[in-house]
Amino acid sequence: MGLFTINCFVMKEKRLVIDYVEYDSLAEMPERERGLMECAMESANKAYAPYSKFHVGAAVLLADGTMVQGSNQENIAYPSGLCAERTALFSASAQYPGQAVVALAVVGHFEGEYTEASPCGACRQVMAEYEMRYGNKLTIFCYLKGGRIRRIEGVESLLPFGFNADL
Numbered sequence: 623m624g625l626f627t628i629n630c631f632v633m634k635e636k637r638l639v640i641d642y643v644e645y646d647s648l649a650e651m652p653e654r655e656r657g658l659m660e661c662a663m664e665s666a667n668k669a670y671a672p673y674s675k676f677h678v679g680a681a682v683l684l685a686d687g688t689m690v691q692g693s694n695q696e697n698i699a700y701p702s703g704l705c706a707e708r709t710a711l712f713s714a715s716a717q718y719p720g721q722a723v724v725a726l727a728v729v730g731h732f733e734g735e736y737t738e739a740s741p742c743g744a745c746r747q748v749m750a751e752y753e754m755r756y757g758n759k760l761t762i763f764c765y766l767k768g769g770r771i772r773r774i775e776g777v778e779s780l781l782p783f784g785f786n787a788d789l
């Protein structure tokens with residue numbers, strides 16, 4: 623049988639569906655989730671972003687209820703800076719290495735106005751590492767324009783087909 627004939631039989635079209643929740647405002651959120659979001663908002667005010675002027679704040683919730691803040695820290699040599707999400711995750715891991723990370727909230731503002739903040743690809747990969755390390759899914763909250771909040775269960779929804787080698 624020729625190669626052409628085999629190809630005709632093996633192709634399948636598939637579809638990926640992502641579920642997420644959207645709150646209309648902070649007021650709609652359960653208290654604990656709102657607390658994490660507010661912690662991220664406070665953190666954004668500690669960003670060092672003289673180059674992009676985009677102030678990003680993140681807050682990580684650990685299994686014991688501890689919240690750890692992170693904000694973007696820029697550098698004149700641009701790639702030497704770090705995103706808010708990774709600053710928060712690495713700080714949490716450095717201070718509380720035994721505590722699983724259960725949730726992460728992220729917000730960003732530009733020229734005094736909140737804008738959509740969604741984790742970059744590198745931060746998504748780092749989040750995936752914490753899920754793998756602690757064996758639980760992360761809940762991710764992103765502050766959107768107009769004060770809405772997106773809630774996503776599990777990094778897989780943000781990073782489908784991510785790197786996941788069996789090492």
Ligand code: THU
Binds near residue numbers: 707
């Ligand atoms: N940034 C974050 O802190 N988190 C993201 O997920 C995307 C981008 C920062 C990096 C840089 O300091 C600024 O936002 C503009 O890209």
